[in-house]
Amino acid sequence: MDDTAQPSGLRLPQRSTAPGTLSPEELARFIEREHEVLCRRWRLFAPITFVLIGLTEVAPFFSPNFPSAMHVTGWVLALLAGMYLLARRKPGRRVMGWATAITGIAVAAYSATPAAEMGRYQSQHVLAMAVLIAMLPGIFSLTLAEAAATLGGSLVAWVVVCGLWKSEGPVDYTGLDVVLTYLVFLCVVTLVAHHINRRxxxxxxxxxxELERVHRFAVEEVLHRHLPPSYVDRVLSGEHPLDGPPERRVVTVVFADIVSFTPLSDGLPPEELARLVGRFYDVMAGVAFEHGATLDKFIGDAVMALVGAPDTMTSEEQARRAVAMARDWHRAARELVWPGSRGQGLRLRVGIHQDPVAVGAFGGRLRSEYTVLGRGVNIAARLEQRCQQGDILVSEPVFQQLAPRPGDAREMGALELKGIPEPVHCYCLPGIEDERSP
Incomplete structure (x- = not known):
């Protein structure tokens, strides 16, 4: 056995990026999330803004300070309707971002028209620009470049349209210096706040x-120690519920135990014993997963495995895989040597039984585990106890499912098993084909 081998444990892999930063894969997920937010907010705010801008054409009936411009309002409403439809189609993130920037610039130009008609740069309608600057970047989750383009373009569009809208003769720039100063200041503050918020x-x-990574790692580590990797992948992807209701089905239960483990454990130093047991667990688990079996539990030096749960298999397939797994367990155990073993590896006893049992997640509020319950479990455990070193003791239901029937099998007859009311007809198979244990 490799002296450097250590007992397996939960060791979270280190991140490839610094804390608080995103890996390329995580950055792609973040961008996709922002894309979802952008589309969702457009689907929410486009109808609201549509109604509010439409109401501006009602305001002139109540106050002369709100000029009417039906044709201008019409094309802005059409633009908002287009953004709503675009958000429903969910194009790429870049398309939505720059479409938002263009819409913001267009709305700024629209807000300049009442200012131009009601005092230009000294009009109270400049407040519309302040509202637009404060709302657009934050509400629509834009990038810094998109926010800067939106605010800068909106500012230019507002100044130009406010100065030139229906202009006859020289343009009056009175008040532009004050308005521009405050609007630029507001743009800078908004951009800084937006940048900090995005960070x-x-x-x-x-x-x-990171929390998801730790949680997934812990779940994968726990599940991978018991369940076949293919099944774990389906559980983690949501294809198969791990905590579904228990069901009764035919399952093949396999028990394996190390022969003469007690004197072995008494004669080894604790650290050497820990390395040996750790290697034993790893090897048994690896072989089990190769055959599509589920590790139910380790009990000291014993292993309990299931074939046929949670993945459904025919009775014939279960029996074939269980026997093949047991033989591979014998081979693998013989290769586990340790200092002082004189090159001799571990020896196993294996018992296999097939029976209808209850399968599912059993437990209470604080702890539960995926396992099987039923008399078939007890029979498999008793068969392992009656098995001889290096052999595999299988019950009649398992033997009858093997095709072709093993020619090296020995019929053991009906055995009385402790705690089992009726004798169980059994057959003994060598742990390694064509080889008998001494």
Whole structure:
């Protein structure tokens, strides 16, 4: 046995990126999440903004300070309707981002028209620009470049349209210096706040990814120690519920035990014993998974495995895989040597029985485990106890499912098993084909 081998344990792999930063895969997920937010908010705010801008054409009936511009309002409403339909189709993130920027610039140009008609740069309608600057970047989750383009373009569009809208003669720039100063200042503050907010969102997303990574690692480690990898993948992807209701089905139960383990454990130093047991567990688990079996539990030096749960198999397939797995267990155990063993590996006893049992997640509020319950489990355990070193003791139901029937099998007759009311007809197979244990 390799002296450097250590007992397996939960060791979380180190991140390839610094804390608070995103890996390329996580960054792609973050961008996709922002894309979902952008489309969702457009689907929410486009109808609301549509109604509010439409109401501006009602305001002139109540106050002369709200000029009417039906044709301008019409094309802005058409633009908002287009953004709503675009958000429902969910194009790429870049398309949605720059479409938002263009829409923001167009709305800024629209907000300049009442200002131009009601005092230009000294009009109170400049407040519409302040609202637009404060709302657009944050509400629609834009990148810094998109936010800067939106605010810069909106500012230019507002200044130009406000100055030139229906202009006859020289343009009056009175008040432009004051308005522009405050609007530029508001744009800078908004961009800084938006940048900080986006960094916080990235850090929050990175923290969530780290929690998901730790949780997934812990779940995978626990599941992979008991269930076949293919089944674990289906559980983690949501294809198969792990905590579904128990069911009764035919399952093949396999028990294996190390022969003369007590004197072996008494004669080894604790650290050497831990390395040997760790290697034994790893080898048994690896062989079980190769045959599509489920590790139910380790009990000291014993192993309990299931064939036919949770993955459904025919009775014939279960029996074939169980016997093949048991023989591979024997081979693998013989290769596990340790200092002082004189090159001799471990020897096993294996018992196999097939029976209808209850399969599922059993337990209470604080702990549950995927296992099987029923008399078939007890029979398999008793067969392992009656088995001889290096052999495999199988019950009649298992033997009858083997095709072709093993020519090296020995009929053992009906055996009385402790705790089992009726004798169980059994057959003995060599642990390694064409080889008898001494």
């Amino acid at each position: 916080l969102r990235i850090r929050e997303f990175a923290g969530r990814c």
